[in-house]
Amino acid sequence: IIAAFHAKTLAGKHVLITAGPTFEPIDPVRGITNLSSGKMGYAIAQAAWEAGAIVTLVSGPTALEAPYGVRRIHVQTAQQMHDAVMAQLKQQKQEVFVAVAAVADWRVANASEQKLKKTGDNDMPQLQFAQNPDILATVTAMPNPPYCVGFAAESENLLQYGSAKRQKKNVPLLVGNIGHNTFGKDDNELVLFDVHGHTILPRADKQTLALQLVAEIALRTSLM
Numbered sequence: 001i002i003a004a005f006h007a008k009t010l011a012g013k014h015v016l017i018t019a020g021p022t023f024e025p026i027d028p029v030r031g032i033t034n035l036s037s038g039k040m041g042y043a044i045a046q047a048a049w050e051a052g053a054i055v056t057l058v059s060g061p062t063a064l065e066a067p068y069g070v071r072r073i074h075v076q077t078a079q080q081m082h083d084a085v086m087a088q089l090k091q092q093k094q095e096v097f098v099a100v101a102a103v104a105d106w107r108v109a110n111a112s113e114q115k116l117k118k119t120g121d122n123d124m125p126q127l128q129f130a131q132n133p134d135i136l137a138t139v140t141a142m143p144n145p146p147y148c149v150g151f152a153a154e155s156e157n158l159l160q161y162g163s164a165k166r167q168k169k170n171v172p173l174l175v176g177n178i179g180h181n182t183f184g185k186d187d188n189e190l191v192l193f194d195v196h197g198h199t200i201l202p203r204a205d206k207q208t209l210a211l212q213l214v215a216e217i218a219l220r221t222s223l224m
């Protein structure tokens, strides 16, 4: 067992993780979603378990197997992901919350119960949107929140946007990556933003980066 070789730096701590995309229906056969394979979030769940944590993974639709030892809860929409996260926090105090999921910012407000039919060349469905709850913001606003880690996939200006997003999201640690470097890939390059500035975790496979990130989280929560 690989786990035997890892220091149990999160021994007995409860770690809650969101991962994957969310899927927001348009009708029973169509929907809108975000780009995310779930690989980074699943790798973090596995690494946290290897570090001795009790891990719950709230996952949107992905093609991945549940990591060994990790309890996985399946959800589809952002609202369901929000509700599942809140239910977990109510049931069990969590020391760490890592929001890795690529949550759809909007859902279709006028989703149809029946499959929409093509009726003519000039007759398109008119979709209306409503904003989804911000799961990370809801958790950070709780009294006595867990140690919260946010993610940001940006397409440009990562150093500037990442630092601004950490402050806006009010999290002690925000992990940034450049979208086209990571989507669907097995490796990635991460930038960690905290109150002191930023640190780069050089390009590596997602398992290696996950172990490094979990070590950073363990260090930062070891006095809590």
Ligand code: CTP
Pocket: 018, 078, 099, 100, 101, 102, 103, 104, 105, 132, 133, 134, 135, 136, 137, 149, 150, 151, 152, 153
């Ligand atoms: N997040 C969340 N719930 C949402 C949206 C985002 O929990 N409804 C979390 C993500 O999991 C991530 C962090 O917030 O950890 C940042 O997500 P991101 O989409 O980069 O930030 P937004 O505030 O939605 O800003 P943007 O307009 O850039 O999408």
Ligand code: CA
Pocket: 103, 104, 105
């Ligand atoms: Ca967003």
